[in-house]
Amino acid sequence: AQSVTQLGSHVSVSEGALVLLRCNYSSSVPPYLFWYVQYPNQGLQLLLKYTSAATLVKGINGFEAEFKKSETSFHLTKPSAHMSDAAEYFCAVSGEGGGFKTIFGAGTRLFVKA
Amino acid sequence: EPEVTQTPSHQVTQMGQEVILRCVPISNHLYFYWYRQILGQKVEFLVSFYNNEISEKSEIFDDQFSVERPDGSNFTLKIRSTKLEDSAMYFCASSGQGRREQFFGPGTRLTVL
Numbered sequence: 001a002q003s004v005t006q007l008g009s010h011v012s013v014s015e016g017a018l019v020l021l022r023c024n025y026s027s028s029v030p031p032y033l034f035w036y037v038q039y040p041n042q043g044l045q046l047l048l049k050y051t052s053a054a055t056l057v058k059g060i061n062g063f064e065a066e067f068k069k070s071e072t073s074f075h076l077t078k079p080s081a082h083m084s085d086a087a088e089y090f091c092a093v094s095g096e097g098g099g100f101k102t103i104f105g106a107g108t109r110l111f112v113k114a
Numbered sequence: 115e116p117e118v119t120q121t122p123s124h125q126v127t128q129m130g131q132e133v134i135l136r137c138v139p140i141s142n143h144l145y146f147y148w149y150r151q152i153l154g155q156k157v158e159f160l161v162s163f164y165n166n167e168i169s170e171k172s173e174i175f176d177d178q179f180s181v182e183r184p185d186g187s188n189f190t191l192k193i194r195s196t197k198l199e200d201s202a203m204y205f206c207a208s209s210g211q212g213r214r215e216q217f218f219g220p221g222t223r224l225t226v227l
Binding site for chain 2: 032034036041042043044046049051090092094095100101102103104105106107
């Protein structure tokens, strides 16, 4: 069965510093991978997705992620953090099983210090 | 751009009452899903639905839950007799022929008192 592991339930960075949120996945089929952001009391906003094309994926708000099959990873990065990036980030995988459900990681809360 | 919509945005109910959460998927999509997120926790899959039947369901989706596509546009989740632990954000999603990318609605926050 597919699964997602996000390393670090909380990550704290200074404004302007590099953001790195880690995600490892497990899948018996070529995966589709996603990063979502969730602000307090709001829904899920898709940041970016990997769907078997380019391994380096660029998303909204300056975020990008690289699919590394050998490492089964899909880490999310942003060169320079902004205060508005403070939120919960979820990595997710889909593609396995007849229902093609999406499996979410536990989430990483990003704090940005001034 | 087409989007998934959900109503209501927030529902408060008493324990033991029935609730129906409504979703309007993207119009040409064929696959429909419900997920839930208990406050502070991750998003969990509940059920997937295709061709007027459930294609997969999780352990959470017990006999208290049911789904229906009553017409050509709506997709509903019914909880027959709500419990306190049903309090959560419920997300509807839909996908097209490709299936593997799902589009999520804004969610319905259900509060059971």
